[in-house]
Amino acid sequence: MATIRQRGKKWQVQIRRAGSGAVSKSFLRRKDADAWARQMEVQADRSELPADSSVLKSVKLGDLITRYRKEVTPKKRGGKVEDAVLARMLLDAICKLPLSTLTTADFARYRDRRLACVAPTTLKRQLNPIQHLFEVAKRDWGFPIKDNPIKALRFYAKMRMRTRRLRPGELNRLLKATRSCRNPAIAQIINFALATGMRRGEIANMQWKDLDLKRRLLTIPVTKNGHARTIPLSNDAIKALPKRRSIDGRVFAMTGNAIHLSWDRITERAGVDDLRFHDLRHEAISRFFELGLTIPEVATISGHRDATVLLRYAHASSSAVFNKLNRLAA
Numbered sequence: 001m002a003t004i005r006q007r008g009k010k011w012q013v014q015i016r017r018a019g020s021g022a023v024s025k026s027f028l029r030r031k032d033a034d035a036w037a038r039q040m041e042v043q044a045d046r047s048e049l050p051a052d053s054s055v056l057k058s059v060k061l062g063d064l065i066t067r068y069r070k071e072v073t074p075k076k077r078g079g080k081v082e083d084a085v086l087a088r089m090l091l092d093a094i095c096k097l098p099l100s101t102l103t104t105a106d107f108a109r110y111r112d113r114r115l116a117c118v119a120p121t122t123l124k125r126q127l128n129p130i131q132h133l134f135e136v137a138k139r140d141w142g143f144p145i146k147d148n149p150i151k152a153l154r155f156y157a158k159m160r161m162r163t164r165r166l167r168p169g170e171l172n173r174l175l176k177a178t179r180s181c182r183n184p185a186i187a188q189i190i191n192f193a194l195a196t197g198m199r200r201g202e203i204a205n206m207q208w209k210d211l212d213l214k215r216r217l218l219t220i221p222v223t224k225n226g227h228a229r230t231i232p233l234s235n236d237a238i239k240a241l242p243k244r245r246s247i248d249g250r251v252f253a254m255t256g257n258a259i260h261l262s263w264d265r266i267t268e269r270a271g272v273d274d275l276r277f278h279d280l281r282h283e284a285i286s287r288f289f290e291l292g293l294t295i296p297e298v299a300t301i302s303g304h305r306d307a308t309v310l311l312r313y314a315h316a317s318s319s320a321v322f323n324k325l326n327r328l329a330a
Helices: 030-045 053-056 061-071 079-089 104-113 121-138 170-179 185-196 201-202 235-238 256-270 279-290 297-302 306-313 318-329
Strands: 002-005 010-015 022-028 217-220 228-233
Touching: 002 030, 010 030, 022 030, 022 061, 022 297, 030 170, 030 279, 061 121, 079 121, 104 121, 170 185, 170 318, 185 201, 185 256, 201 256, 228 297, 256 297
Parallel strands: none
Antiparallel strands: 002 010, 010 022, 217 228
């Protein structure tokens, strides 16, 4: 309801509704005050009044993160990793700040503190759920948040893009180093990764039921971007498959973490520096382009839905470019 009072020579109107902040305005004439009061009451009935921002004073960033970890994070495929990242952030002083005073400047200071420990790309990835958190809090939880402070945050440090490819002789050294591994599947996994460009988790979760050996196709039902894809299997990919089927239905009897740990031991044993398992995906995609495959063809195999992102994975070998230039000059 509207409250209209005469204060001196003016008429003051005040509108109050539960869940919204008080709205008031003064007029010289009573009829103008009545007209404005009726207009604002209509907006109140439509829930169009400004939200009561005082609630933000009693809610801290840590409260939102705790709720997000409980309600949103468990529903994500990478929930376990995200939960660990958010748990780490809860230890920082920024989580003690109330939402009413929290600004982009606070996150800029947090950014500068974290950049002393992690790379810019890593930090940017870790802040993605925080940006989503503010959208959820505004859209689904009803918090009167005007602006998302993460959207305006800038990373001035140069982003490092991986360009690492296999160097001459490294693949042979890696495969030789696998002979000392307890699980011989790791050698097959390395060759399969190079033949398909698949991610470590995708390879670890492969099921025999998703393989069509007659048509030489593999369906990946769950991917990083949430879109299933079917990829053709080359001769090298078929050769890398195990001869026997496991009891649990998985193609390779190694978990993603087991592959990661085994890879670290293999690269150390082979004397190969600064080579991650994910770099095999870079290598495979670069090879696809060197074979003459088009962007849509490579995207069908890799699963990229954005050509710009796909091309970040493609790094031409200098020797391949050199040979092509010589053939053109001949």
